Amino acid sequence: MAPFYRFGFFGDDTSLVFAFIIGIGFGFFLERAGFGSATKLASQFYGHDLTVFKVMFTAIITAMLGLFWLAWLGVLDLSRVLVLPTYLTPQLIGGLVFGAGFVSGGYCPGTCAVAAATGKMDGWIHLGGMLAGILVFGELFPVLSSFYASSPMGEATLDQYFGLPYGATVFLVVLLALLGFYAAERIEKKFQTAQ
């Protein structure tokens, strides 16, 4: 019965071995997708190459459908899969700041590690800037802590929030992603013919 760790199949030390192996897979596919390159990632926000959107949403619906089917087959206990608690306003503001940083710096935390590993100097500098940003947050935490803990909503999920069955929500997210992929292909074509 999955998740194996939650059912005590192995301990904390073994979990670190899995962390390393899973990380290798993660880094491998990030680099394969072209996410070790800032120019590739940033082009998402200039219209002509929407790879970031396509890869992200394909990954999300793949994992989401996998969880759905494994739970349906009774192989996986969904209630033991970690859902991070929602703090609506700090997550909204944090996302806006993150987005502004993403298009300026060209990477996110995982992809700047991949960029650094493949020799990109901007990846290394980005990594240094990120550590500095985390330090600034840490030092300002006494001032920020009340905002950080504001608008708590617990482990809120889309299906609960909209009062829909889990399966219907999964179906709607897949539908939305497919519409998004169709739009992305159209937009890319438009930019190609415009140039």
Add this chain to the structure above:
Amino acid sequence: MHYDAHRKEIMTRIAKPYMNPYVAGIGLGLVLLLSFVVMGRGLGASGAFTSVVAVGVKTVAPAHAQSSEFYQEYLPANTHPLKDWLVFEVAGVIIGGFISGSLAGRTRRSVDRGPNATPNMRLTYAFFGGALIGFGSKLARGCTSGQALTGGAVLSLGSWIFMIAVFVGAYAVAYVVRRQWT
């Protein structure tokens, strides 16, 4: 010197094209699913770097780290703070990225930038952009890995809000920072 330049030229020429985005997305999604099945948790990145910052602060100013609610969360008393799931996962990300880059001829010392941008301009943007994503990911309790991908797949409300906000924030300032990419 001459040999190096020649070698660089060959390396650029033989760099393989990237994987089809949908195929790479399925690959990433299966790695994420594996993490859910084996561990009951998804992927992450910013958390590992926060552990590194917390250890740094503790080394330089132990009393200050001790008194901070924020750093304490990344400094467990019973084990070394770097003996952490996300730290090991990100170590794997670095190795995995290097393996893929090596196999495709994409490991080359370079500054990735637009044709009209100078390296210094690009590196300045990289530093300040990096600082913003570091700060933003802490405010949001995670980044594109821990919130967008992982939280997205388990339909977390806050993760979807974060993801939408990331795209809005990026499109909003894209025009302002375009000079490094063009």
